[in-house]
Amino acid sequence: MTELILEAEGLTKRFGGFTALKDVSVGFERNCLTAIIGPNGAGKSTFFNVISGAFPPTSGRMRFEGRDITGLKQHEFARMGIAKSFQITNIFPHLSALENVRVAVQAMHSRFDLWRPRENLTGLIDQAHALLALVGLGGHGPRLARDMAHGEQRALEIAMALACEPRLLLLDEPTAGMSPEETKGMMELIQRLAGERTVVLVEHKMKLVMGICQRLIVLHHGELLAQGTPDDIRANDEVRRVYLGQGK
Amino acid sequence: MSETTTVPVTPHGPAHTPAHAKGRHRFYDAIARHRALVTIGFLFVFPWLMPYEALAINILIFGLYALGFNLLFGYTGLLSFGHAAFLGSGAYGAGVAIVSFGVPFLPAILIGVLLATVIAAIMGFLAIRTRGIYFAMVTLALSQCVYYAFYQAVDLTGGENGLRGVNIATLTLFGWELNFLDPMTKYYVIFAFVAVAVWLFSRLLASPFGAALEAIRENENRARACGYDVAATKLAAFVLSGAFCGLAGALRAVHLSIVPIETLHYLTSGQVVMMSLLGGMGTFFGPFVGAAMFLLFEDMLTLLTVHWQLYLGAIFIIFVLFFPRGIWGTLLQWVRRP
Numbered sequence: 001m002t003e004l005i006l007e008a009e010g011l012t013k014r015f016g017g018f019t020a021l022k023d024v025s026v027g028f029e030r031n032c033l034t035a036i037i038g039p040n041g042a043g044k045s046t047f048f049n050v051i052s053g054a055f056p057p058t059s060g061r062m063r064f065e066g067r068d069i070t071g072l073k074q075h076e077f078a079r080m081g082i083a084k085s086f087q088i089t090n091i092f093p094h095l096s097a098l099e100n101v102r103v104a105v106q107a108m109h110s111r112f113d114l115w116r117p118r119e120n121l122t123g124l125i126d127q128a129h130a131l132l133a134l135v136g137l138g139g140h141g142p143r144l145a146r147d148m149a150h151g152e153q154r155a156l157e158i159a160m161a162l163a164c165e166p167r168l169l170l171l172d173e174p175t176a177g178m179s180p181e182e183t184k185g186m187m188e189l190i191q192r193l194a195g196e197r198t199v200v201l202v203e204h205k206m207k208l209v210m211g212i213c214q215r216l217i218v219l220h221h222g223e224l225l226a227q228g229t230p231d232d233i234r235a236n237d238e239v240r241r242v243y244l245g246q247g248k
Numbered sequence: 249m250s251e252t253t254t255v256p257v258t259p260h261g262p263a264h265t266p267a268h269a270k271g272r273h274r275f276y277d278a279i280a281r282h283r284a285l286v287t288i289g290f291l292f293v294f295p296w297l298m299p300y301e302a303l304a305i306n307i308l309i310f311g312l313y314a315l316g317f318n319l320l321f322g323y324t325g326l327l328s329f330g331h332a333a334f335l336g337s338g339a340y341g342a343g344v345a346i347v348s349f350g351v352p353f354l355p356a357i358l359i360g361v362l363l364a365t366v367i368a369a370i371m372g373f374l375a376i377r378t379r380g381i382y383f384a385m386v387t388l389a390l391s392q393c394v395y396y397a398f399y400q401a402v403d404l405t406g407g408e409n410g411l412r413g414v415n416i417a418t419l420t421l422f423g424w425e426l427n428f429l430d431p432m433t434k435y436y437v438i439f440a441f442v443a444v445a446v447w448l449f450s451r452l453l454a455s456p457f458g459a460a461l462e463a464i465r466e467n468e469n470r471a472r473a474c475g476y477d478v479a480a481t482k483l484a485a486f487v488l489s490g491a492f493c494g495l496a497g498a499l500r501a502v503h504l505s506i507v508p509i510e511t512l513h514y515l516t517s518g519q520v521v522m523m524s525l526l527g528g529m530g531t532f533f534g535p536f537v538g539a540a541m542f543l544l545f546e547d548m549l550t551l552l553t554v555h556w557q558l559y560l561g562a563i564f565i566i567f568v569l570f571f572p573r574g575i576w577g578t579l580l581q582w583v584r585r586p
Contacts, residue, residue: 075477086469090473099459103460104474107460107474111475115451115455117451117455118455160474
């Protein structure tokens with residue numbers, strides 16, 4: 001078995017009386033593209049938010065590269081090398097695409113420097129240009145982020161997530177709201193990125209991920225229903241009953 | 249993604265801009281690059297543009313107050329309703345140092361700034377985790393606590409009557425003997441402080457920290473996910489903002505030679521919000537424009553009617569409704585049109 005980059009042990013999340021996540025234990029293999037799937041309300045987003053550091057679990061532990069990261073804050077996740085993109089596009093709308101990425105790169109280098117001009121941090125702008133090119137936005141740097149098309153904004157957000165040089169990239173429904181054309185481009189991008197780092201994505205549409213990911217995790221009613229290769233999942237009767245049976 | 253390139257690119261590039269507009273934009277860009285220098289240059293000639301020097305000094309000081317407020321409001325996106333606490337504690341800090349302890353001019357100003365900074369650190373620590381209207385209310389409530397603390401300390405602050413006798417007649421600065429009672433001299437002494445503050449402020453905005461503030465204003469969640477400690481960055485902005493406003497307060501104390509208790513009143517907190525909105529939040533020069541408009545309107549309207557606040561309020565509403573970017577923000581938008 002390959003090395004696990006992220007291990008979740010007995011993750012449980014309760015909101016008031018409602019248990020959104022029940023005792024989920026899974027491991028994520030390094031340099032593997034893993035998808036978390038499940039029908040609506042399966043707890044995918046809750047699980048994603050817990051493992052990406054948006055809020056701590058009610059109980060359970062998480063280890064990243066062997067280090068316990070349970071209870072760390074969101075910004076500490078980024079500095080450890082865990083990056084995320086949100087389900088709803090989260091960018092800096094009134095800044096240029098280049099400044100969006102530059103400020104994300106800057107977060108790894110300088111956060112409380114009140115004195116030097118920001119342009120003097122040499123290398124950040126080059127790095128930002130390279131990241132824009134990587135996600136297919138080369139040459140779009142001067143445009144205001146809010147003027148970009150939806151698909152471009154999602155790609156921009158991924159460039160920003162990559163700015164912290166993550167070893168683990170977490171994507172929450174990266175194709176949400178995209179046209180079929182844009183979806184195809186995004187899937188190609190994700191496959192390209194997955195070659196060099198661990199990628200975990202949450203996806204509602206099962207068909208989309210079956211072809212590209214190496215491992216699948218199926219959640220249902222906040223519990224782990226199944227995990228394995230796409231073939232395992234396709235052959236799993238229980239998954240077929242709760243998920244495929246719906247004609248998706 | 250190759251298909252995204254088929255999306256028409258809006259004409260931002262200079263390739264689509266006519267030649268004369270290009271030259272014009274280069275000119276404005278040059279001004280924007282040297283905004284601190286241009287602002288300082290303008291403030292240098294400012295007293296000759298005003299009917300009398302005391303008004304010019306008032307505008308200078310309130311411009312600095314609004315500048316400090318704008319760091320939080322315009323650049324970080326936090327609306328505080330308690331900034332009178334920093335103007336007031338800066339004024340009382342410097343004033344009490346001079347009146348009760350006979351501290352010389354420069355150290356007294358420094359004491360005022362330090363006191364405001366400490367109070368900003370305490371208030372910020374308590375308020376920074378709240379957001380939106382709650383942040384406004386918590387800062388308002390805390391500034392009222394500061395108001396009553398100074399109000400009760402009658403022996404030091406003069407309580408209801410305010411602090412009197414903050415008299416500076418002559419100043420010896422670096423070997424120069426200056427007559428502080430001469431209004432022009434007084435203007436330029438205060439101008440020297442404001443000029444340094446404006447320069448520091450400009451550096452601050454251009455720094456990596458300034459970029460982090462913009463990121464937080466634009467999208468807190470994304471800034472956090474990028475690795476910025478949002479709470480700590482906001483607190484730093486709050487304290488810095490308090491320090492600038494504290495300097496404004498200390499200068500106001502030596503300018504008026506009294507510290508009215510109203511300096512700490514929540515109306516003074518409201519005034520700076522109005523000035524920022526009038527001038528243009530999030531613009532570099534806007535706070536000075538806002539302070540100038542507010543105080544000029546006040547100066548003119550008080551001559552005409554005792555109900556001047558009614559007319560000032562109406563003018564304010566007209567500006568907020570029709571020029572939401574403020575006077576300076578609207579001008580900037582107009583000159584930068586393609």
